[in-house]
Amino acid sequence: MRPRQLVSSGGPWEAVVGYSRAVRVGDRVAVAGTTAARPEGGVVGPDDPGEQTREALRRIAAALEGVGAGLEHVVRTRIMVTDISRWEEVGRAHGEVFADVRPASTMVEVSALIAPELLVEIEADAIVD
Template sequence: MERRRVSTGTDWESTVGYPRAIRAGDTVRVAGTIATDDEGAVVAPGDPYEQTRHALDIVANALDEVGTSVDDVVRTRMYVTDIEEMDAVGRAHGEVFADVRPAATMVEVSELAAEDAVVEVEVEAVVG
């Protein structure tokens, strides 16, 4: 099976050994994504809404690079450091996926890989 990989060039991807997204056949999986800029700094420290929007922008770009879009997303997972922020995270998710309505999970975790990150998002898509 052919695999197409997308990298955003972050240190994490090369150090840990994974791509931002991988397409295998008609299935696309986007790795857990936090809101970082091109230098790897966390965007909007402590702001769950802005971090979710930014992370989903990164996800959308990765999907585009493997020939799909958010319209093909069937599953999302959101990891948050404070479940009390679920409304802000959910609002950002809903703005991107309102018409798509993928199966979604949100869970609280004790911390994420970057100190100021409060949200991490991963998605799965099926093309065609």
């Protein structure tokens, strides 16, 4: 079995739920659902799905760096939003980051995220060449 590299966000729920912010095995990296939640409570960009998207992607970039990868290695993103009518704000923020990378991406509306002030959650998969 290949060794697993784990990245922690330092959040208290990782140990309780049993997950890591990111996991790398070989050339593959999976980044868990990432939001703009602040550890002390609240969110970055309240009522602004574009800013929440940017913050989630900043955190995804940091997680990727923790296992020797970068945004340029992302091949897939999954975006969950609580209000699909605001898709364009989320899409533009995603495009700012991935304009040249252009990973396969899916955006879906969900009934809720883990806290009501969260509007966006993003997962990412990467392959490091």
